[in-house]
Amino acid sequence: MPRTFKEKLLSDDFLVTAEITPPKGTDLNEALEDAEILRGLADAFNVTDNQRAVMRMSPLAVSKALLDKGHEVIMQLTCRDRNRLALQSDVLAAYSLGVRNISVMSGDHTTKGDHPRARPVFDIDSVQLLGAIRKMKEGFDLSGNEIGGMPDLTVGAVSNTDLSKPMQLLKLRKKIKMGAEFIQTQAVYDTGQFQTFMEHIVDMDIPVIAGVIPLKSAKMARFMNGNIPGINVPPEMIELMENAEDPAWEGLSICAQTIRELKGLCRGVHVMPIGSHSRTPELLEMAGIRKDN
C-alpha cells in the first residue's frame, strides 16, 4: 500500500514534489500526460492556482483528475482570487473530492498577469488562511460554525530563502505558528545561501522542500536574476550556461548537482520545469533519485 504524502512527510524520505500547470482551456490531456511521466518518481504534484495571475483552469478540477489517475496532489490556493467565503468553500470541495494536501500563498498581484484590470481580492492573507484551515480541520469555519472537520488534511506554505529579508522570516514563523506543516521554497541555485537559511530556521523545526528550476539558457538565468524575487543564480552558473554546447543539458546537469547538494540539507525538492516534465526523469536520475513507491 503506497504511503500518503503526509506519512512520507513524517518519515525520513527525501521527497520529490513536482509542479503541474493547469491548462489554459478545457483539455486535461497535457497535464495528465505530464504527471504520467513522473509516476513512481514524484511523491506529490503541486497543482498551481492561476500562477503569476494568469487565468487557467481551476486547480480543483485538475487535482481531481490527477487523483482519479492515482496520483497524490498538493492543491495550491492563493488569496488573490477569492474572499474568505470562496476560499473556505474551495477547501471543503477539495477535501470532499479527496484532496489531502493544500499549499497556501498570497499570490502574485493581478497587475502582473493576463487580466491586469481584474480586481485583486486579498480579503485574508496566507497567515490568516492557514489559521482558517487549521480551524476547519478541527471542525469549524472562520465564524465558528460547525462543519464536521477535515482530520486528514495536510497544509503547507511557501517561503523565500533570502535571509536579507527579516520580515520574510518573521512571516514564515507566523505561518508555522498558524499550522503550516511543510514549506516549499522559491527555486534554489546557491546552495550555500540555502544552507545558511536552513541553519537560521533550524529552531522552526519544519520540513522544507527546496524548489528547483532547471536552467535552459544563460539568458533565462539572467532574466530570473533580474525579474524573479528571491532567485539568485550565481555568476559561475551563468558562465557555465554561456559556454555550454548543449545549454539545456548543462542546465539539467547543474540542477542535478544542486539536488545532490540539497539532499543533505533539507527534506526534499520541488521540481518546477519551464514547460513540461519530459526531462524531469533524466534530471532525477542524474541526481541519483530513484523512487518506486
Added chain:
Amino acid sequence: MIISSAKPFEEILELLKEEDDIFILGCNACAAKLHVGGELEVIRMQQRLEEAGKRVVGWVVPGAACSVASFDALVEKNPAIKEAKAILVMACGSGVSTVSRVAEVPVYPSNNTNSLGGRSQGEVIPELCAMCGNCTVYYFGGICPRGQCPKQLINGPCGGSKDGKCEVDQDKDCVWELIYLRLERIGRLDLLERIWDPNGIPD
C-alpha cells in the same frame, strides 16, 4: 486629505457636451492644496471652457465642497447659480456627491478621486490610509499596510518584493520594508510578532 487629480480637459468637454450655462464650484480644502480645485484652477477652467465656446455663469470656491448645507444656502451665497443649467465641481467625488444631493441641475466632476493621502514637507503622498474602520496603524509604526500595500497584507510582506521595491510598482518601496525600518528605528520590532486575525484584530 483626499487625493484627487484633474481629468484631461478633453474629457471634461465631452462630459459637458450637451451643457451650457455652467457654474463652477471649487473646493478650498484638499483640491485647492493639490492645485486641482483652488481659485486659480477654477478661473483657469472658466477661461478654457469659454475658449471652447461654453458660457460660464459664475464660480465659487467654498471652504469645502464636501460640506454644503442646502441648495438654498448655496444660491444665497452665489445667486448666479440660479442661471446655471449645470454645475462642474472641481473637488473629489465626495464633493461632487455632496453638491449633487442639493443641486437642482446636473452636476459633473472635473477630477478623478484616487485615495486618502497626505502632504508632508511639500511632498504629496498619494496613499496613506484605506479607511478600514478600525485604525491600528500604530502597530505598523504609523505606516499603514492596508493603505499602502497593494495586497493589503497585514501579517508581513508577500514574496514579491525585489531590492526593497514593491512587486506591483518598481518605483515604490515595499511598504513592509518601510515598516520594518521604522519600527527598528523606534525600537519596537516586537510589534511585528503579532498575528492579525481575519478581522484585523491583533492576537
